[in-house]
Amino acid sequence: MGEEEPLADLFSFADFARAAREKKSVKTVTPAAASQPDDYQWGKITDSGNQSVKKSKTFPRPRNQGKKESGAQPQQNAEPSGTTGLLDFEVPQVVPKSAKPKTKRQRENVAQTLESAEWVDLLVTGANIRSWVKISGEVLQAGQPALDAMDLQSELDSDTGSNALLTWDKVALTVAGLPAGADKDARWVLEAVADSSLAGARGMIGIVLAELASVAAGATSSPSLNPVQLLKILRSSRDCSERCLLPAVERLDPPTLSGLIEEVNAELETQPDQMSIEDILSRAWLASQVALVEGAEDNRGRPDARAAVLMLLIAAMLETYSRENQQEIGAVNTSLQMIRDMVPASHPGVHAPTRMNSLMLTWRGEVDNSRFQQLRKQLEENGVYGAMTGRADMLGIGPRMLLVRSRHPRRVIELLPENSGMVLIRPPLPVETEASASNLVSLGSSHTIHPVRPAVLAYASAPGLVADIANLGATVVYSRPGISPQVLPVIAEMEQEVVQVLPCDQVSAAELANMVRPAKDQGIELMVAPTQDDLQVLEAARALTQVVSSAIACPDLIQLQRSRTFDSLARQRTFSVTPEMPFEMLSSSVNRDDVQARILSGRGEDSEMISRVQNALFQGAPGIRIELISGGQRGATVVGVLSS
Template sequence: MRDALDEDLLRRWVEAAATGLRRHRGELDGINVFPVADSDTGSNMLLTLESGVAALPAALPAGAVPVAELAAALSGGALRGARGNSGTILSQLLRGLAEALAAGEGLTEGLRRAAVLARAAVAEPLEGTMLSVLDAAAHAAPDGPLAVADAAHAAVARTPTQLPELARAGVVDAGGLGVAIVFDALVEACSGESPARSRVVVREKAALTAVRESGSPEYDSEVMYLLDGTTGDKVDELRRTLVGLGDSVVVVGDGSGTWNVHVHCSDVGAAIEAGVETGRPHRISVLRFDERQPDRARFLRSRAVLLVIAGPDAAQLAREAGADVLETRPGHAIGGRELLAAVEATGAAHVALLTCDVSLAGLAGRVAAEARDAGREVVVVPTVSVPQGLSALAVHDPSRNPADDVVAMAEAAAGTRTGGLVVAEAEALTWVGHCAPGEVLGMSEGEVVLIAPDLSVGALWLAHRMLTGGGELVTALLGADAPADLGERLVEDLRRTHPEADVVVHRGGQVDFPLVLGVE
């Protein structure tokens, strides 16, 4: 029995595993039926492992780099480059090994940890998947690498009896088979010979047509991103939120504060927004399951960006930047029919919808779903204010892939902090103290954060507070009744106190806030 893993064996194993996945990539993609028949399991597992291998330090004399350090680099690289559901779970196999080696343990403990981590990462674990194969491998680990590989293949053979989707298609689980191939590579690394296995038989694609779909039965997109700056409790809450949005939810960490988030859903904006509320999402990717384009013959153009904006001047700014605009009026509540009519009026096959108001998020989601049912692709980009909408619009690129463009806009909006000034109409007690009629309240993230004697002082104080966390650009939108020199005084003050930030002032025309600030 060989339980110990040294640096030379670890390198040989992962290199042989990459070769094995590369060799069987087509077979694995060809039998990919569950959870979504999108023919990419082999590709995702290979790309994930290659990301891990690329993170390994250069080969050095034996003992120069501790094996635990190599394993940690491998695990971190795989997590950061994980692709799809299968790649994300594969990264947990490598994490389990890394944690075991760091604790002075070997293969047996590493596989046990990997099985536990992988199962904990999946919101709704099912038998007949990679999880079952990892469990079987971990159970056989005390008997050595060959026993691990044999147990993995035996578990793969059982998967059609555990998942009806596999039985109907007449295939084994693709991700589980990919794991078994990785364990065959371990045997090869230890003995120099790869175990003799029956070649995977892939049914003709036409034979799978009846059981394959263009995507999830309920959801049309795969959303993935890395997440930093959060806690375990917040990640647990994020996992619950994503379960409410879609399926195939997998949230895995590398043990050092970075998480990889994966979900199949239709409301892409909500999935990204949940990440923004949890921490700092980055490396965001969105893939459509159904590569078929809508019937564009009935559309006047391919794409549009639609902003819902309060204030005629801000609305004109958005139009000049190339957006379609639904302008709100004071005292008027936008309804579903009105918003859907605005979406249809764009004449576009693909519409990025920005509400610029958190209270309209739910309505926008329902309208987007209704529009998608009618054959128009609508994606809601999370925006809670006009500055966020304008920031998103500033990075819009019609020549870019639509999914990538939505991601870029969502990231720009998430990177923009918003605040505003209001004049108190009555005496009140706020979070920051007592205010009298006529005093100016500074608002940020929906809370009163300061009380100022006038608009000019309030503008400077609010801008200074918002720039405390950093920022390169301050955008000021003057309200309908704001004095013209309010913006001039703010520019002058900020040039003196924050020369590192550029300041842009526009007349927004909104009636609720004399001044709205955006910092990005």
């Protein structure tokens, strides 16, 4: 606009001059005007001439009218024979104006290219993510045996393939239940993936998947993703392994998982930003393959199953894009064959020695960001081996999850928030034995007989007894006042038709009694034992976790477990001890037939009272063997006496 205004003024003045000359040729020349030609011949403008110019301004021709007349009468555009010379000088300057429409047409072509149907097809929508979730579930199911066989050295995961599949089953079920409107909103679907993966996370691979999904959901700001936004999401996963894995994991396990994420990000950063979705996914898939192979070479030929899971998910992304565009790349089949070929065949069933007697502790609760970061700092200072993740709302509060493998879960329990969350301790991992190769066959069937451990779920309020009960083979729920754990999903995960539960007090007994009917609706026979304290739970778990034959029928197993429960309760007598209790009564409660006594001391119990309890037991039964257990429970000290 700044260049057009001077030209417009010049053309207006030229029209004015032309009108003045036409007016002069029509009118008669006045005596005053007769002397003007001499003045114009010398290029001078006299006062009379200026007055004539000013008078002529009373007859101007509008600009648009002059353009219209110039278009209608082209013969008048001929070069005039005047003395001004304005048109001779300004006409060549009109040529640059014709270049501006070309620039405008070029901008319009760029806009049409961005809004074309080809570009829209490159957007990742909610429907594409739902298809990827479905394909990923199929891929993880096909690769589960190879992933489980590949996972030999991991300290935190024993069955990475199974844990990844269980986690993804929760995701697939949630995403499949979304309404049809989610197909147009990628943010909606990614939020559902993040929430469901956290709720159903199993093992360390589940925590890693939940962290990646949470980062992807947080980095999504539009209903659909173009290549630049997809690249941003993939690059945002750079620090996921550091955020969800404690430092001890990287020290003890090969850093193949973090190496794969770094390799993918490094590959994407070295490429230009103007990449298509196919280029992004193809490069990410190839980089994940390279990282998996290099990690196996650095780990003496042992691949990392967790990194293999991520490689399969990236291959599923590429496969989803290919199917949407009616292409056949074969990324999934190639990846599955790759992990099958990488399974170490020379070391079947070999487990890490440090993992034989370690327990798996899982905590789920809701805390704010500051408390969660404080917990992570405390775990790092204690050298705890584990992983943690979670989500938070605008106030910084949200669901969290912690997974720890340790032989001494009590020190971890004491670091957890007291008024939030459910603590679950799973028994040590089963070790493969040669019993599975037995030639014994049950009568009337072709199934091989092998020993199995009955399913037992035990409540415990004493942190000091958690490890002892779990090492027997029972799944332990750490009971805390005011917190009602949701154990029905835990019971369903045992996949047993008969489950024996052991409450540690009247509150937990009432909670478990209310779960008998819902469990029966799921085909599970839930048997609630009449245990009332932690020592009774310990003794009952010792009897109920003894292995049985796999050929035993459900009615026989129910009868066997019921008989074991009552035998354990009859073998041990328990009672609570308080400072106000007369110790003469404690001495009279034992006799010479009692062979062992357990003293489960509570939290903050002084040594003087424990000594008085020991003296009272020795007075009633001089030869009794006393076992002192630091329970750390909130309630009173519990004494258990076992008869011969």
